Amino acid sequence: MKKIIVGVTGASGSVFAHKLIEALLELGHEVHLVYTDNGQKVTEFELDNSLTSLLEHYGQINRENLYLYENGDLFSRIASGSYGVDAMVIVPCSMGTLAKVAHGISEHLITRAADVMIKENRKLVMVTRESPLSSIHLENMLKLSKIGVVIMPPVPAFYNKPSTLEESILLSVGRILELLGIDNPHHRVWRA
Numbered sequence: 001m002k003k004i005i006v007g008v009t010g011a012s013g014s015v016f017a018h019k020l021i022e023a024l025l026e027l028g029h030e031v032h033l034v035y036t037d038n039g040q041k042v043t044e045f046e047l048d049n050s051l052t053s054l055l056e057h058y059g060q061i062n063r064e065n066l067y068l069y070e071n072g073d074l075f076s077r078i079a080s081g082s083y084g085v086d087a088m089v090i091v092p093c094s095m096g097t098l099a100k101v102a103h104g105i106s107e108h109l110i111t112r113a114a115d116v117m118i119k120e121n122r123k124l125v126m127v128t129r130e131s132p133l134s135s136i137h138l139e140n141m142l143k144l145s146k147i148g149v150v151i152m153p154p155v156p157a158f159y160n161k162p163s164t165l166e167e168s169i170l171l172s173v174g175r176i177l178e179l180l181g182i183d184n185p186h187h188r189v190w191r192a
């Protein structure tokens with residue numbers, strides 16, 4: 001069982017966070033969940049659901065393994081390197097949060113937790129989403145990639161021949177789980 005921080009920001013693609021949280025809880029892992037203000041708003045808008053009912057749904061999968069934090073709460077345990085988590089994923093990751101992490105601006109819990117992951121040499125995966133990408137976005141991604149952060153835009157693959165959008169989303173979620181070092185049923189290795 002792993003302890004995973006999931007940070008949800010206000011980029012498009014909340015469904016990736018939704019499916020990832022479901023999968024982590026179904027597979028028996030601890031989810032330490034934080035939303036930015038816009039992460040919550042975009043989630044509620046894109047999933048046509050309130051955060052309250054989404055949390056109720058996650059709780060029904062595995063209430064004991066679900067921990068929710070306020071993004072303003074810098075006193076919480078995941079703000080500290082002394083609390084041992086296995087990995088963090090920011091999904092979807094906005095260009096704003098990307099820029100803050102790339103420049104060490106850790107004013108809120110998600111950016112602080114990411115800063116901690118970097119300083120403690122722990123796994124940080126950022127599912128960055130924007131299109132097209134400016135030089136600022138690319139430079140920020142390169143800067144973080146060079147120090148070991150995994151930058152994983154949720155780009156769909158077609159060689160797996162997904163027949164539905166859901167299947168395509170789950171393939172990306174499977175890839176995220178694999179990057180977190182978690183065996184899962186959604187990841188398919190390419191076989192020619």
Ligand SMILES: Cc1cc2nc3c(=O)[nH]c(=O)nc-3n(C[C@H](O)[C@H](O)[C@H](O)COP(=O)(O)O)c2cc1C
Nearest residue numbers: 009010011012036038039042094095096097129130
């Ligand atoms: C519906 C919607 C979709 C958005 N999609 C993106 C996106 O894909 N990428 C991005 O960088 N920002 C996107 N934004 C803008 C961010 O939400 C905004 O820059 C915000 O300040 C990010 O802050 P946060 O990282 O604290 O959530 C979107 C905003 C809205 C309302």
